[in-house]
Amino acid sequence: MLKNHFKIAFRNLLKRKGYATINIVGLSLGLWCTLLIGLWIVDELDKDGFHTNGDRISQVMSTFVSEDGIGDSWNGTGYPVGEALLDNVPEIEKVVRTTWQRDVVTNFGEKTINAKVIGADVGFFELFSFPLKEGDVKNCLTDLKNIVLSVEKAQLLFPDGNALGKTVNLILDETEEPFMVTAVFESLPENSTIQFEAVVPLDTFLPMNNKSWGNTWVQTYILNKKNADLTELSKKIKDIPNTIGGDANRTLSLQLLKDRYLYSKFENGSPIGGRIDNVILFGIIAVFTLLIACFNFINLTTAWAIKRSKEVGIKKVLGAGKLSLxxxxxxxxxxLVFISVLVALMLSYISIPFFNVITEKSLALDFTEPRFYGILSTIALATILLSGIYPAYSMASFKSTNALHEKLQGKGAESALRKGLVVFQFILCMAMISGTLVVYLQLDFIQNKNLGLNKENIIFMPLDGQTILQSKTIKEELASFSGIKNVSAAGTNFIDMGGSTQDPTWEGRPANDPIKSFSILDLDFELLEMLNIQVVEGRSFSKTFATDTLNYMINEAALKLMNLDDPIGKSMQFWGDEGGKIVGVVKDFHFNSLHNQIAPMILRCRPNETWLLYIKTTAGNTQDAIAHMQKTHQKFSDLPFSYHFLDEAIENGYREEQKIQQLSTIFTTLAIIISCLGLFGLAMFTANQRIKEIAVRKVLGANIAGLFKLLSKDFIKLVGLALLIAVPISWYVMQHWIQNFAFHITIQWWMFLSAGVLLLAIALVTVSYQTLKVATTNPSKSLRTE
Amino acid sequence: MLLQLNNIFKWVQQGGQRVFLLKDINLQVEEGEFISIMGPSGSGKSTLLNVIGMLDGFDEGEYNFFDEPVHQLKEKHRANLYKQYIGFVFQAYHLIDELTVYENLEMPLLYKKLKGSERKAMVADMLDRFNIVGKKDLFPSQLSGGQQQLVGVARALISKPKLILADEPTGNLNSQQGIEIMELFKELNEEGVTIIQVTHSEKNAQYGKRIINLLDGRKI
Known part of the structure; x- marks a missing residue:
């Protein structure tokens, strides 16, 4: 019997090739897209999932609290926090602190490499599941002069494979220090958010920092005891900085390490989202696309079912039960689903390298992994259930006497359902098109927004441990090259400024003034001029004033925050510097991404504390200039040469959005194609159904235009209705999305209008092929059959 | 007695009025009979045949089939009854286009849940008997109308029914093919199969041993 079912199924597909093709293409596109997103989502959800104690490892988060309210939360804590937690909270079993990774030059004999080094407490390799290839988990970091290397770096330094016990030299804080290799760890899993190439004891970095509660230079991880409740624990440690450290401006909380990656955005001290938003967004897109594909299937199958009613009738008469049908x-x-899954797998196999480029992941169709089959079978099963049940039920319920006489054409409920599904599909399409359009316009707005600085033809190049010693000579040598207009420098990459300080005080600051934070930018002479940053009050730093290396400038936001009427000439102090005065105010420029407001900033002229060269090239000479930079670099350093374009670096700050833009463009296009396939199939069906009617109309004198209108009218009405419903929904969603940016476009009616017109046009073109085909058929042909 | 219809009424509601399709039909059919139902278009012939074949219900009256009260049976039970005892032959043959002659013949046996070997033997028998062994792998569209109807009759016979219901079995055939099918019916009847046919043709009706005339849903 089952054999018989398959036989009829295949013969039916071969007989109705058009119908089968549309169905299979639609389903495979939907499955393809869902499969890729599924792989991506599973990968996102799996970050840091490999730690054996993963359910018990949390990171300590600091939240800055001031009189203005609760501020930012981040994963840095002071050095003493770990010890205080271990001593005062019995539910905490273990504490491990680490530093952020830093690029450190590492030597062994003649060999010099760069390694990303972190400092960590002794228990590091016990707490986290980073297996050691050689060496002992317990003792590898006990001595201050121990180092644990990655397999890859050990291989570079010791090609003969014998690393244990060797001594390597690290250049830390401009001095070279020896470290003994005590262990080698295996390659880190790709889904680890903690990435490093070498580990040294945490206290190696203590001399460059301090043990204050306010200096948040370490990350603290805890392992809670087995039955401890994390929420309770989080409450318990909240006020430890105040009660034990006397730091009233900070509270602590805990976040599971596994959740860090997805929930990195904090508000009022609690996680409110982060990458999880994208996971949800694309999850919804995946479900939508699959739904659209399944609706196609339902629509086409139930429509064509009429053609098969005879078969159902006969079978019923011959004794087929409902279950059998x-x-x-x-x-x-x-x-059909099975064939589509195969096609989708093929498509995924071909497309996954491109998908990886966009998502910056290394996803793969891993046929050896049970998880992959899990994803695949979930999607396939959902598709079968979604698309198979209703048509089967509907067909099996045909009444035999009616079915035999093909009297099923005007089944009202069914055609209402079909229309409903089409409307729903186009609502989703419309939402996706207008969403993509808004994302596109916002990114365009960002790219073309006047940032208050000139980013054209600017290259920046970090100095390394060797070149920094010669920075003055290097600058001169670079400036002498004809393709280079100007050379200056800054202390940090100012489009990506991390921290801020509450330290500054100034002349005229009231005693009861609340705490105020500023970003600090160190720069060399002429950088402001090079970047065309405007001075609105006072003057810029200038070599003609010898004391300018002690002086300050501020931006307009800082001026507002400081609440000064006449800032020029006012003295200012912080970080132990004395004797500096404010000499000028710069116009606000966007140094952080447009997600954020422009923060108050203090600029210091400190040519000796700048390690990032800014080089302006003359237009058209960029390649020559870079070649010259490389040559100069090689003259003073044997470390790798690196450089970045400022405009590109700024754009990189919107990578997430660009990813979203690219992905949503792709998936929207797919969704439209799938929906149109469905529309095409339905048009084909309707045209077939009405072939006789149209012939009769033609014989009676209808012209092609009239027939076209007659046949397209219903479809266009459906799409129009979908647009009307979709606009408020997508308006609401996009309004919400755009709030992520402090600087954003306003959403306007014409955006939806153009999305709607586009969709309508696509729908019209889709329908018109079939309609025109029928409308131009010679009526005698269609009428002859009777 | 094979079947008995007592005071059967069937109607549809149209514009607030009852339009009767069948009106007070009484009929007794003995085993081995050959009955022709005649009447003009719309007189209720096919409806009556469908009621007898249990494909259609009725609104009033009693229907006993082998002493089973059909009007009281559940759908499933009814289906079992006609599956076992009734074979249908249609004017438009109603073969399944996607299946070959062989597979079309096999179809009713599948629904009777017979074993593969049994099915094979029965289909082979039938092909042999109707002399269509050479056509077993052809699809309906590759056969002439007469051949298709031959397959239709073979399919109706394959589950060894007591009763064959034929709705204008020769309506789509030319006269020569028509005669062949009617001769076949006659032969089957002589072998003991009860046949009820609906027909327009006076000539075909004469093959029947009894003729029932219908007009406006009423026996005359």
């Missing part, structure tokens, strides 16, 4: 049509759905 249900099974038969369900089997047909399974066959």
């Amino acid at each position: 249900l099974t038969q049509f369900f089997v047909e759905s399974i066959v």
